[in-house]
Amino acid sequence: MNKNEATIETLNDLIQINNDRILGFENALKELKDQDGSLRTLFTGLIGDSQNFKMALATEVAALGHDIATGTSTSGKLHRTWLDVKAAFSSHSKKSILEECEFGEDAINDAYKKAIADEDTVAYIKDILVEQQTALQQAHDQVKALRDSIEN
Template identity: 65%
Template sequence: MENTKATVETLNDLVLINNDRIAGFERAINELKDDGADLKNTFVNFIGDSHRFKMEIATEIAALGKDIETGTSTSGKLHRTWLDLKAAFNGHSTHSILEECEFGEDAIKKTYQTALDGEALPAYIRELLTRQQSNLKAAHDTVKALRDGVLH
């Protein structure tokens, strides 16, 4: 019973961080200038990935007979508030948008690693999260490469 509770808490944390990721990329899309069509498409794909990840995780939470968290995490809300404040001073250059996207990708990678480092997860859930984590690492590397390719 205690393992189930810990597993559900971990999975709900991952639902919330995926919600944060979706909100972050939606915000980035809104801030990109008209010439950022390719970047917008990349971000839309990342949003789709996080929706799929959430559904996969939610299926496991439901199978354990528990409720699925909704909304975004407190840390995600604080990060977006900070971004709003920073943007008021810095504007919305493509480089700064990509920097913030990379920061968000770092956060979700860390959350997944923390979840996988925990001992409560059954092997089949660990396998699911490892697959998602691999996808997230590739997305992070894409964002980092895009950021590195854009002039300040």
């Protein structure tokens, strides 16, 4: 696989992972209670961030002359299935919702770190990814801090 093909594959993987993130936060929104307005605002903002990230990545894939990935990743589908099973048994507490969101934020951060570290990822794409990963890390830290602030 040449560098161009590897870059396209990486970008399409990250597009799918952002789709996973969007769907994960949409599912989390469904679990929130009416009084969780600040979390609704946060999750809605994070969905918007991933939509913007996706668009930036898709623009690069299109510029390279390839098809843009749609859907979600296989690992994301497996994770959501696990969440659905767990949800049947959990209390849907704010803390458990935030724990699952943090788990998802860990996964997307890891994917970005691997893409940035990949020697086949071209420099200007790495710059885009570093900027997005910085925002993702900040979101992770915010979700984690909120989770940690909730007593059992």
